[in-house]
Each structure stands twice: as structure tokens, then as C-alpha cells.
Amino acid sequence: MPVKVENLTYVYMPNTPFEKKALDNINLEIKDGEFVGLIGHTGSGKSTLIQQLNGLLKPTFGKVYIDDISITDKGISLKSIRQKVGIVFQYPEHQLFEETVYKDIAFGPTNLGLTNEEIEKRVKRAMDFVGLDYETYKDRSPFELSGGQKRRVAIAGVLAMEPKVLILDEPTAGLDPKGRDEVLKQIKRMHKEYKMTIIMVTHSMDEVAQLADRLIVLDKGKIVIEGSPREVFNQIDTLEKIGLSVPQVKYLAKKLKEKGFNINEDIITLEEAKREILRLFKERKI
Numbered sequence: 001m002p003v004k005v006e007n008l009t010y011v012y013m014p015n016t017p018f019e020k021k022a023l024d025n026i027n028l029e030i031k032d033g034e035f036v037g038l039i040g041h042t043g044s045g046k047s048t049l050i051q052q053l054n055g056l057l058k059p060t061f062g063k064v065y066i067d068d069i070s071i072t073d074k075g076i077s078l079k080s081i082r083q084k085v086g087i088v089f090q091y092p093e094h095q096l097f098e099e100t101v102y103k104d105i106a107f108g109p110t111n112l113g114l115t116n117e118e119i120e121k122r123v124k125r126a127m128d129f130v131g132l133d134y135e136t137y138k139d140r141s142p143f144e145l146s147g148g149q150k151r152r153v154a155i156a157g158v159l160a161m162e163p164k165v166l167i168l169d170e171p172t173a174g175l176d177p178k179g180r181d182e183v184l185k186q187i188k189r190m191h192k193e194y195k196m197t198i199i200m201v202t203h204s205m206d207e208v209a210q211l212a213d214r215l216i217v218l219d220k221g222k223i224v225i226e227g228s229p230r231e232v233f234n235q236i237d238t239l240e241k242i243g244l245s246v247p248q249v250k251y252l253a254k255k256l257k258e259k260g261f262n263i264n265e266d267i268i269t270l271e272e273a274k275r276e277i278l279r280l281f282k283e284r285k286i
């Protein structure tokens, strides 16, 4: 099991007037190759949870296992855990600093002390993962790229560490629609073609509806709903109560149903909505 969390509780600034329980008895397991969407209102504990998964924060109670190893046990090197669990934080392009795309992506592997040959292999592979042509981009300055390209370079920098589990914290935040599509397309490809285990934190229900196998919904530090996107998005009332929404097409289906159309309300993606609406057209119901 790449990731397992047992009875995890985390308290910021314990025993002070600012004490805050950010995670409250979390239990979860993530399987090899799974794509998990982590959703929740601002302050629900998403960032706190992902920082526990590579030891940036340590549990107040409970355990985190990566590849069946309890990461807070004595003698466990956090460096080896951080190689297994790569986190792409929000706005990762702010941390680009080298003069070429190659050097930036090579930064992590270089620190691992790998040979130049191995580093080059990893940079090539990471650029392929994020859909950036090696020859075209390797000598370019990261600063002259578009927003979506910059972000893909930053993601490639984490991928070059060859993590087993990739965590993405709001990978499309602040990008224009084109940049967002580019980044999402490559994330989808990494999961489908390379069978990576991915955890994606997002505020976009439309994105996780398209990509995730399973959704975990956090509210006030607790897991309140868990299941396939279809199962989770059927609980509109519960989601709205905790300040979340469902994919836009679900609201459309609900409206059409109210107007008497025989539409399948289970749809969650634009593609499914298109199919349903075309079906209604063909049956001359619209």
C-alpha cells in the first residue's frame, strides 16, 4: 500500500491560546495507481494532511505509513520518504530559479548525487511526462514560458525525483483556461499512461469529476464523505451544507429534470452531458 493513514490527529500550537485541531482522527488508504481527489472548504485541513504524507508535519496522534513503513519510526530517513512522496505545492513556478529548463528540472536529481547520464535520463523522462519536448525546451529560460508551461516545468522538477506518489496542491490555480487545460491534460496522461499514484487537492469539482477514481471530502479536519466522484456528487445537500458545490453539469441536469426532460441526473462530466443532451435531441425530447 503506497499510502496508509491511521487515526491521524494533528493539532497546531498545542497548549497555547492559539491551539487548533486541524486533523481529527483521519483514516485512509490509497492503492497503487489510484487517483484520489482531496476536496474540502478553505481551512478544512487539506494542506495539513498532505504535509503529513511526506513528514513535513508530524502527527500529534496516529501514524502515517508510506510503502508500509511508519514514517515517524526511529531510524527512518525523511529523505527517503520525500523521494517516494513528491509534493507539488501551490504556485510551484514561483520557485523556478535556474537559467534553463534543463537545470531547473535537474536540480533535485543533482542533489541526490546521481551521475550526469542518469540526471539527463530523468530530465528527459520528466519532460516527457509533462508533455514538454526535450530539444525544444531544455535550453530555454523558464521565465520566458507561458504560465501553463512554467507550471509544467515545476511539476517536472518534482517528477525527476521519480516519486512513487505524486501530490498536487491545486495544480491549476491561477492559470488561464488554456494553461489549465494543458496542465490537466498532462496530469490525466501521467495517470493513464504511466499509472502513477496521484493525490490532487482542488477546489474545482469539474476537474476531479473528470480525473479522480475516488474523492475524499474533508470538513473541519474530518473525512465526511468518501467514494467515487459519481457517488460523492450525488450527495449535493451534504456537500452544499459544508460549503462545496457539485460539477456544473449536475446543476444543468437538475434544471432540465425539473422542466420535465427525461435526463439522467447521474452525469458529472461535460462529455456525459453532451451525450445525454444529444440523446434527448435524437429522441426529439428537446
Ligand SMILES: Nc1ncnc2c1ncn2[C@@H]1O[C@H](COP(=O)(O)OP(=O)(O)OP(=O)(O)O)[C@@H](O)[C@H]1O
Residues within 6 Å of the ligand: 012, 013, 020, 021, 022, 040, 041, 042, 043, 044, 045, 046, 047, 048, 049
Ligand atoms: N501554521 C498554522 N498555525 C496555526 N493554525 C494553522 C496553521 N496552518 C493552518 N492552520 C489552521 O488549520 C486548519 C486547517 O488548515 P489547512 O491549511 O490545512 O486547510 P486547507 O483545507 O488546506 O485550506 P485551503 O483550501 O485554504 O488551502 C485551519 O483552521 C487553519 O487556520
